[in-house]
Amino acid sequence: MEKYVDFIPKLWFVEEFIDQFKYFDDRGLRVSKTITYVLLCHNGPIHKFTRFINLSSIYNIAIESINMWICFLSTRDIKYLELVNFDSGHEQMPYPILSFSCKKLTYLRLSGFNLSIPPNICGFKRLLELSL
Numbered sequence: 001m002e003k004y005v006d007f008i009p010k011l012w013f014v015e016e017f018i019d020q021f022k023y024f025d026d027r028g029l030r031v032s033k034t035i036t037y038v039l040l041c042h043n044g045p046i047h048k049f050t051r052f053i054n055l056s057s058i059y060n061i062a063i064e065s066i067n068m069w070i071c072f073l074s075t076r077d078i079k080y081l082e083l084v085n086f087d088s089g090h091e092q093m094p095y096p097i098l099s100f101s102c103k104k105l106t107y108l109r110l111s112g113f114n115l116s117i118p119p120n121i122c123g124f125k126r127l128l129e130l131s132l
Contacts, residue, residue, distance in 0.1 A: 010048035010080075011038065018052075032065040039072050048080040049073050079104050085112030 013035055021027040021034075035051070051069070066083070073081065081102070105124050109131040 008042070009045055011042075011046055012048075012050040014050065014052050035069065036065065039069060042076070045077040046073055047077065049078060050080075050082040052084045052086065074102050077104050078102050080107040081105060082107075082109040083111070083113070084109070 013031075018031055021030050024030050039046075049069075051066075070081075102124060104126060106126050106128045108124065108127060108129070111131070115132065
């Protein structure tokens with residue numbers, strides 16, 4: 001699998017992907033580890049990253065994992081970033097999303113998070129579309 005990951009500039013982790021883990025007791029941990037593994041094995045640019053997140057106790061995706069993914073993506077020429085949280089209790093928005101440097105980011109969609117903007121935000125210089 002590792003040799004093919006380098007050639008994929010668009011990564012989508014959607015419900016069909018997550019459904020593969022529904023019979024595991026530690027499904028949230030397995031989902032997080034699998035996404036992290038794919039990201040760490042990827043050597044090329046990642047132009048598009050979509051992750052439909054369920055932070056509920058069913059999958060228990062740690063906000064720390066999301067923070068790590070965002071920091072990693074910021075070093076991979078990310079242009080399109082979409083994070084959607086389907087859990088009914090809104091989590092605090094991952095902090096790095098507003099403080100990292102994504103010089104090529106043109107599209108940002110954040111849904112289902114509480115958003116607080118840090119005072120030192122520089123903005124996104126190339127952002128063309130923002131959906132909150």
